[in-house]
Amino acid sequence: MKQSLGANTLAQPTPVWVVGSYDATGKANMMTAAWGGICCSKPPCVTVSLRAERHSHAAIMARKAFTVSVPSQRHVAEADYVGMVSGSVADKFAVTGLTATKSDLVDAPYVEEFPLVIECRLLQTVDLGAHTQFIGEILDVKADANVLDTDGHIDLARLLPLIFAPGSSKYYGVGDVVAQAFSAGKRFSK
């Protein structure tokens, strides 16, 4: 017998992503978003949802571009701060000491110190209510060499991405490998 928790955004887990953009004055800005995910394989697309009143909202609309930088556990305080303060009142790169690197593919900056970055061209927006969904076509993914395994794949034990838990508002790390996908389930195939 399951217990009702109401009509709430309690899906688990959600990512901790930092969205980069340039504002109207040309200042590099960033904000943390947990509402997002991959939404298409071909073309490769990622979505992040932002409230209309966010400083980044107008910035992405104007430049038609954004980046997603994935912080590691090491930068949890920076990632948290970036989600609490508006770029309209603070220079978040200056305050945190993080470096804004201009993407050479889209008109948006990414966070140099974060080990994984995704550069996106704004494809579409979907107004849903409190949030606007920004769908970006992924033009490139860039990673620090030291988070890749010997096959060239991203190793989460090296990337150390954060997970956000809606409800408790806790950040969790990633645990051990549980299984290999497209393999563990074969025991049910005849």
Next chain:
Amino acid sequence: MKQSLGANTLAQPTPVWVVGSYDATGKANMMTAAWGGICCSKPPCVTVSLRAERHSHAAIMARKAFTVSVPSQRHVAEADYVGMVSGSVADKFAVTGLTATKSDLVDAPYVEEFPLVIECRLLQTVDLGAHTQFIGEILDVKADANVLDTDGHIDLARLLPLIFAPGSSKYYGVGDVVAQAFSAGKRFSK
């Protein structure tokens, strides 16, 4: 200096969610999706992306409803199987021995044995290319009492949700609590 990995869906982390629907014959079906996330707080909405050729795609279109059931690590083999085989050729509930419980809010079944379920009314679809994004309004979230902490919040150490890593295609578990959100970043505020 970051290394380019190309235009790929390599965002990390992504969730492991099982999408429930009834097909045209009334059979309960489920499939695993890692392309998805929360996309709006008010109304509370969640999105999952499915390929047009998936059996679940037509099912959700017809009934305008779906559920998201979040498997725990314990059910990693079932969750993996459900993502490998089509509901057009297999009765995945029968094969795995999982129980389809009809939602009392929407015309879709959820997985009784999974500790967290989300019941959604189809709000909108967005065709993006290989995938269609299904945006669902969350009408209720239900959880097993034993995954809740003393504050009534979902405790990921009890829920044990899975994480999918695009690229390596590995399933990971969740690790330790790293920090409290809206708190860890205060050290950067003046």
